[in-house]
Amino acid sequence: MTKKINKAFVEKWAGRYDPMVDAPVLRDVHPAVHDRGYFTKAEGEAVMKWKSNRTLPLFQENAEDDVEAITTMALGGPDRLAHRVLRLLRGVGNPVASAFLTVADPTRFTVVDFRAIRALQQHGEQVADDPYYREYVDLCASIARRCETDLRTLDRALWQYDKATNGK
Known part of the structure; x- marks a missing residue:
């Protein structure tokens, strides 16, 4: 059996993640959305x-209001409903809805995508290929607590691990 995600794994792989990948949305978009309670177009x-x-061209078809x-x-x-509600927007599927939620509140939400799922599966963490979002967040929160980290750092580690070991 593959060794489960642990603190050393998170520290190693999150440390290799380029912070400029998500810095603009977390630094610039997060505070405004957090204070206001919604996203502008x-x-x-x-x-x-x-x-x-x-999927940006599809999203751009949404009206501002x-x-x-x-x-x-x-x-x-x-x-429990936030992820599903966001999918009402054109161009917003599971991973993008989770990204919206993560930008809005990275302490409560995390990004779900194929890289993170594959990294979790390769380390013996029980996650479906297309998990129900709330269950995915609960699993990641449990792993983050076990590894003494936060959801955003865990996601960075999972993404970086998969990118480095599996490439595309």
Whole structure:
């Protein structure tokens, strides 16, 4: 059996993650969204460029007021529904919805994508190929506590590990 994710793994791989990859959205978009309680269309586009530039043209078809209304509902409602509500936006699938939530509150949410899932699976952590988001966050929060870290650092470690060991 493969060794489970531990503190040394997180420290090693998170330390190799380029902080400039997510710095613009966490430094510039997060504070405004956190204070206001919703994303503007421009802020949504910044998240799209960070997470999934290929679906940006679809996202740009959303009306500004729809982006604001849907993200207000998602961020103001129960955590268990936030991810599903965000998927009402055109161009926003599972990974992108999780990126929106992570930018809004990286202490409560994390990004779900194929790299993180593959890294978890390769280390014996029980996660489905397409997990229900709330269960995925709960699993990652449990691992983060076990490794004495936060969700964002854990995600950086998982992403960097997969990128370095599996490439594309």
